[in-house]
Amino acid sequence: MLQAATHNSDLPTLDSDFDVELRKVFKVFNGETAVRGVEFNIRRGEFFSILGPSGCGKTTTLRLVAGFETPSAGEVLIRGKSMTHVPPHRRPANTVFQNYALFDHMTVWNNIAFGLRIKRLGRSEVQQRVDEVLQLVKMETFANRYPKQLSGGQRQRVALARALVNRPAVLLLDEPLGALDLKLRKQMQVELSNLHQNLGLTFVMVTHDQEEALSLSDRIAVMKDGKIEQVGTPNEIYERPRTPFVADFIGDTNLFEGHLESTDGSSLLVRTHSGLKIVVSRTPEWSDRTHQTIVSVRPEKIHLHCAPPETSHNTFEGRLKHAMYLGTHVHCVVELVSGEMLTVRQATHLETLPEDGSPLYLSWSPSDCIALAARST
């Protein structure tokens, strides 16, 4: 995550040169709205992820960029040109499909050469470019195999090569690693990341795996119910979520529902429904019109103490329900006196784990939690 954040700072912060632009795009299927007013701009060379639970409209959004769907309203631009009514075969974007959609009746080599042959390139150029991408994805020795003779990871590479050989302006990836097992997925994540850095190509990836999105992306758009909840760097999405959904969907968190009791220039005082008073640092996004609020505290930001700590803010008493030792850290569930269950992640330098049921004190700094507007229902 740290690496992704520093990587991001290398990019120009304000660049009018966008590869993909979506302007208030809507898509309605048989009366059901799958995409509602999605807007984002993707910079040239960016690794952009669209993250969300299944059915949130993320794949439809990608298909709108690829051209398999036409927007019901709004506009799609690639490299500044309107693509709204351009069919997929005339768009400078290539897709890696979820199940790869390889052509089983052709060899790996012919699969990859397909796009170039359709464009009627000369034989020697086709040969050269296919060999080039085969090398890029380390599949030189498999050129004459058929897709059915390959493993999942190998098919994935062929699908990547088949898209990349066309040198598109944008590479679209629909859950590219979804069909692979965990170990292979980790390995392909590294390779995707290397590929992106070496090619300098714009990648747009759809995924429901938040860890994958955090580790690979320059920026992430979190979607829910056809709308964009937040667009930001992995660091922003994790540390400064804008909505309770984003806070809850990305990583683990503890949420407290409550209302704003008082506010001053630098901090907010929130009283939860169970009566806890939580002091939260004011963020630039905070709107003073918000009254009903949800406070989010990440498990790793909470400190555990055996005796009452000296800090004055956000100190609560509770009881340890149970602790799980996980090697690098201990995962604790603590029940507060007011009844809430909290998860706490502690580094394992704690010499002795307290016994289950023993009294504990929890504390966190006002700057380590965030107050979000509760969605008016």
Next chain:
Amino acid sequence: MTETVRNDRSESPDTPPSPEELPPDMANPSAKPSISWQALFVGAMFAFMYLPIAVLAAYSFNESAYSANWEGFTLQWYERLLTDFRIFSALKNSLIVALTAVVVSAVLGTLMAVGLARYRFPGKKLYLGISYLPLIVPDIAIAVATLVFLAAVGFSLSLWTIVAAHIVFCLAYIAIVVSTRLADLDPNLEEAALDLGATPTQAFAQVLLPQLMPGIVSGCLLAFVLSMDDFLIASFTAGAGATTLPMEIFSRIRTGVKPDINALSAILIVVSGLLAFAAEYLRYRSETGNPK
């Protein structure tokens, strides 16, 4: 695996039992060489199904012209067939009907299967049901309906009216086989081709059609066999002189079964069997094995 480890894990349900723990009859499958009742049952079923055909084939080599007793081996009935002008004329008619019906149905059936898979339109379920109805409706009903209809519109019967009637059921068979194949394909195949720059026509011709081919071919073989075999519909819709092979055979056995008909039947069974086998093999290879 050391002795201690195995002892430690012998309670765990996912460790396979070591050989000495297996029940004796499982460890020694070849110990009892008796024939199981299942094998006997299967044998009886096969005898029930295929014994008549075997008898027929045997009599086609019988020297006796009046079928009952075995009087020695001969190939004369097969020889006589080869010089029988009427049989060849009927065979030619049957082939014209079957080939025309299959070719027309292959094109229409494939388009129908692809169209049904790709488009959503009001009344699609109803359309699906109606288009596969010829598979369920008894042949006699189709035969009578076609005859009545043709008479009502004043269309004179000929060989081509048989072709039209055969297209009705061939179309349904081919469409259903192609649909099954289509359902097994990756739904994004055509989109992948479009994405790589192919026009919709190129995507269909270069990607979808080659992948559907095993289904189309096996559907065609099936439809061909059914059309060659059809007596009922053909005899109702045939015009004067348009005699197909099954009609010719039927007209001859009215005056008693002669050995040359046995010979013809034996040939027909072998050829249909080979075609059906080829259809199944193609389907099997396209589903499991490697192409080529």
